[in-house]
Amino acid sequence: TQLLEQSPQFLSIQEGENLTVYCNSSSVFSSLQWYRQEPGEGPVLLVTVVTGGEVKKLKRLTFQFGDARKDSSLHITAAQPGDTGLYLCAGGQAGTALIFGKGTTLSVSS
């Protein structure tokens, strides 16, 4: 059974701080996605990484896919209150359901 270990599960920081969320597995994934979810809404796709070692940037968010395609990280620089939400990593193989990590609940206070 493929599992994705996501950490930390909860993170509470001050505005302006940096943070990193990790997603690790013993399995290889063909791709890995990061989603952000706000209460009462469905997850919204932030990024998809498919190549080992790939780094993608989305404004203050930096996503990295491990060389072996078993792990990924999300780094947020200078966090803002608007970054508050549930961040989910998900790995998958083509045509199958995504496997989700447990999620990281991020709270950024001003």
Next chain:
Amino acid sequence: GAVVSQHPSRVICKSGTSVKIECRSLDFQATTMFWYRQFPKQSLMLMATSNEGSKATYEQGVEKDKFLINHASLTLSTLTVTSAHPEDSSFYICSAHRVGTEAFFGQGTRLTVV
């Protein structure tokens, strides 16, 4: 971008009644859709895989007679919660894959059974 629409967004029903939730892919065809359940501040739990034109595949522990899934067309899957009980109250989310593994999610349905 791809859009998946889920309806209704909120529903309150009485114990013992049934509720149908619709999931539509608006700008692409989805031979496979997925239904998830989510508890507060937790991640998504896969309930079942909905396959167009065939029976759904349910995850272990999910009662197929209670959570009826129908995927009659390439753009519509429905989840019917039958004989709902308060413990069925939850946030239900559907997703569809457009290309490869990239999934797009519906807005979710908050079900409250009273």
